[in-house]
Amino acid sequence: MKNWLSAAAISRPDGAAVILPDGKPITYAELHNLCAAQAAILSIHGIGKGAHVALLMENSLRCVVLVHAIMRLGAVLIPLNTRLAIEELSYQLYTANAGFLCFDTRHLQTAEKLQELPLIGIDCRAELLPVTDHTEKFAGIDIEATCAIVFTSGTSGQPKGAQLTYGNFLYSAMASAYRLGVMPDDRWLICLPMFHVGGLSILYRSCLYNTAVVLYEGSFDSVRIVMQLKRDFVTILSIVPTQLHRLLQAADGSLAALRLILLGGAACTPELLAQAQQHKLNIAATYGLTEATSQVATALPERFYAKQGNVGRPLPFTSVRILNEQGSALPPGEIGEIAIAGPTVMRGYLGMPDVPLGSWFISGDIGYLDDDGDLHVLQRRSDLIISGGENVYPAEVENMLRSHPDIEDAVVIGRPDSEWGQRVAAAIVLRANKLLAPEQISAFCAGKLAGYKCPREYIFVESLPLTASGKLDRRAAAGLFKP
Numbered sequence: 454m455k456n457w458l459s460a461a462a463i464s465r466p467d468g469a470a471v472i473l474p475d476g477k478p479i480t481y482a483e484l485h486n487l488c489a490a491q492a493a494i495l496s497i498h499g500i501g502k503g504a505h506v507a508l509l510m511e512n513s514l515r516c517v518v519l520v521h522a523i524m525r526l527g528a529v530l531i532p533l534n535t536r537l538a539i540e541e542l543s544y545q546l547y548t549a550n551a552g553f554l555c556f557d558t559r560h561l562q563t564a565e566k567l568q569e570l571p572l573i574g575i576d577c578r579a580e581l582l583p584v585t586d587h588t589e590k591f592a593g594i595d596i597e598a599t600c601a602i603v604f605t606s607g608t609s610g611q612p613k614g615a616q617l618t619y620g621n622f623l624y625s626a627m628a629s630a631y632r633l634g635v636m637p638d639d640r641w642l643i644c645l646p647m648f649h650v651g652g653l654s655i656l657y658r659s660c661l662y663n664t665a666v667v668l669y670e671g672s673f674d675s676v677r678i679v680m681q682l683k684r685d686f687v688t689i690l691s692i693v694p695t696q697l698h699r700l701l702q703a704a705d706g707s708l709a710a711l712r713l714i715l716l717g718g719a720a721c722t723p724e725l726l727a728q729a730q731q732h733k734l735n736i737a738a739t740y741g742l743t744e745a746t747s748q749v750a751t752a753l754p755e756r757f758y759a760k761q762g763n764v765g766r767p768l769p770f771t772s773v774r775i776l777n778e779q780g781s782a783l784p785p786g787e788i789g790e791i792a793i794a795g796p797t798v799m800r801g802y803l804g805m806p807d808v809p810l811g812s813w814f815i816s817g818d819i820g821y822l823d824d825d826g827d828l829h830v831l832q833r834r835s836d837l838i839i840s841g842g843e844n845v846y847p848a849e850v851e852n853m854l855r856s857h858p859d860i861e862d863a864v865v866i867g868r869p870d871s872e873w874g875q876r877v878a879a880a881i882v883l884r885a886n887k888l889l890a891p892e893q894i895s896a897f898c899a900g901k902l903a904g905y906k907c908p909r910e911y912i913f914v915e916s917l918p919l920t921a922s923g924k925l926d927r928r929a930a931a932g933l934f935k936p
Contacts, residue, residue, distance in 0.1 A: 512669065
């Protein structure tokens with residue numbers, strides 16, 4: 454198969470490929486030349502087909518160029534979470550058998566501390582110099598080959614490296630296009646980190662579609678994002694509920710102008726749903742995971758608003774089942790573990806057996822399919838609280854707590870209990886200038902939740918910890934409680 458960027462440069466050379474944070478467009482012809490130059494530099498360092506190349510940098514034009522240059526050489530991309538500690542990075546580099554490390558100026562000191570590993574540090578601070586003749590470095594694409602090794606978030610244990618093939622990304626792009634549609638003038642804002650599959654997949658998809666990505670740099674700033682949405686004529690935005698909440702506070706109607714807001718990563722609360730509906734936002738709720746190359750199921754706006762809590766039907770090529778503890782498929786309405794099959798499912802985790810073609814990948818997520826075939830995701834299995842033999846889904850308790858007029862946010866975890874096995878505990882973020890006693894919150898929950906679901910322990914915090922992708926970091930939240 455032809456290299457995706459090279460094909461785009463031929464079919465739409467003058468079309469915008471990347472819109473920089475300052476609004477400057479980079480055409481597909483220009484991006485192709487920049488990637489050819491970068492590939493030539495990488496090849497001098499010995500990077501070629503099959504090499505494992507780690508990338509430690511924030512979203513930037515340099516990052517975009519390197520991602521495409523690594524593909525051009527037929528090497529394997531290993532995007533690293535820039536928020537990780539040295540030990541965590543070392544573990545991932547070692548696990549992925551990385552032979553090269555690309556880094557930007559901001560992460561130079563971190564890269565230098567990783568020198569004890571068998572790596573070749575590549576200084577990527579040099580200016581981007583376009584060239585036009587490096588066709589000898591061109592590598593065709595084998596859709597069965599590994600394109601990237603993307604580590605899972607690690608919120609439920611040691612991160613695992615998901616081996617995603619070119620075919621995984623290709624089928625994911627096609628399936629997303631069939632569900633969401635593609636317009637020639639689409640501009641997809643990348644404000645999710647490209648070291649997560651949600652951000653990386655946008656880059657690959659837009660290249661395959663020959664449409665533009667709008668590049669956002671730095672930490673999430675709702676004011677700056679709203680400015681870019683308007684100035685750069687953004688049509689699609691991928692965010693998580695926390696980010697949507699912040700954008701609604703800063704937006705001036707610009708969100709309603711978007712063709713689609715792809716909302717995933719966590720459940721949308723009833724309050725947020727009501728706000729989105731009030732602002733007439735075109736929200737497509739989605740469920741996805743790294744191991745399935747992002748999107749698995751997606752509900753378009755009409756279905757999202759008509760049926761609260763659903764994330765739609767599986768995308769084309771993808772099948773979803775709900776399994777019981779014995780691995781048997783459950784009928785509609787019954788809660789169990791979500792299993793996924795199809796060509797977007799990863800080759801397998803590093804160091805573990807491959808996922809056989811056509812087999813079912815057990816996601817670890819809990820949910821059910823309704824009578825219409827729409828998927829409802831309730832909770833991560835690792836977050837399930839079992840108290841006195843009863844199952845408690847934290848998301849249900851958290852939604853109840855957030856419905857209190859004086860509570861801004863909440864996280865619920867299971868705490869060890871000698872009698873019940875686990876007891877329900879809640880960390881509460883109060884709204885500005887509000888005060889609540891634990892007894893008041895317990896009284897609020899009483900009658901609305903079964904007794905075993907009501908929190909028995911409360912702490913009050915100023916904010917809840919988030920992962921780099923903006924999701925609630927439950928592992929870190931557990932550390933907020935005293936041992």
